[in-house]
Amino acid sequence: MYSFDYERPSGINEAVSAIGEDDKFLAGGQTLLPTLKLRLAQADKLVDLGGIAELKGISVNDSEVTIGAMTRHVDVADSADVKSAIPALSFLASHIGDAQVRNRGTIGGSISNNDPAADYPAALLGLGATVHTNKRSISADDFFVDLFETALEEDELVTKVTFPIPEKAGYAKFPNPASRYALTGVFVAKTANGVRVAVTGAGTCVFRQTDMEAALSSNFAADAISGIKTESSGLSADIHASAEYRANLISVMAARAVKAAS
């Protein structure tokens, strides 16, 4: 690892004013630290968000689940409130990485990194969540832009995410057997504003499968999407799976997610 300076502010404003052009926010560090160690990234200074109490915590009301940016995966997975309001979200969090990663990794870090195979982006897009930052609120549809790219500006910090509580939702992923990242994962949700189907791991960025959304809107059942294929052109291909294989996984995982929806 190259050397860097380190700061651990205790407030959001302090953290944002500490960040300079070549600096990085440090959340759980489960992606950033390995990346720095491999010298794939470099920072003049790390601004550690671990000391900011107001970024942590989960609250649930009748219509929304709100999760602070520095809330760890294990806390979302184990939260009785999340389990009862959106069981699919708790299930998704309990399948990110491994136990040690879930004890450090955070929702804010995951979505700000926007790894194409990360789990959380599927939940945000599938549930039509809203990302709150120190400056504004961004809908999930606008937040995830492209490969490792989000709508965040350089000095913008995710503070929390609000998830509208759906009628029902489900998540299914085919994990990469080594990394547990989603080779392909599909999040389906039946919401007050219609059905949403979000796919992660298959392309360069999480995306919605609109043909499946239309079919599930008239009949929210696995049979309704059994004949729907996803075009493989533009999907990711690597040593783990071809684009055609991922296209097929979208159908398989979507059906499993619908069956699992509760």
Added chain:
Amino acid sequence: MTTVSMTVNGKQVSADIAPNTLLVQFIRENLRLTGTHVGCDTSQCGACTVHVDGDSVKACTMLAVQAEGADVTTIEGLAQNGELHPMQAAFKENHGLQCGFCTPGMIMSAVDLVKRNPNPSEETIRTELEGNICRCTGYHNIVKSVKAAAENMGG
């Protein structure tokens, strides 16, 4: 340089370190507690697992400065008054180690696992140990050890 202070195995420790010092480096090189192993150094194998405020974490994927004020337990901190921790005893009894390199991480993960799942099924043990790799592929007896320890620990 930055000053970092934390509690490790019940003892208060403090040192001036470079901010890019990993927690595992701090434990092994500053504190000379070499029971915590570095296997892959890429946060995959789990040999470096320690407890930070009671939760298992990979010490190669955390900066020492992030543990400021924390309560850290390493494999050296498990035995009490010369008595092996029930998890250590179960690994010994059930031949839960072959070359032994992954063992400190396996045991630290397993202790956290049993804390969260007092009566784990074989499937739960295998799933929960996803973050620990045994190059000898000695998983069968590792799982057996964890199951036996959970029973001895009153699960």
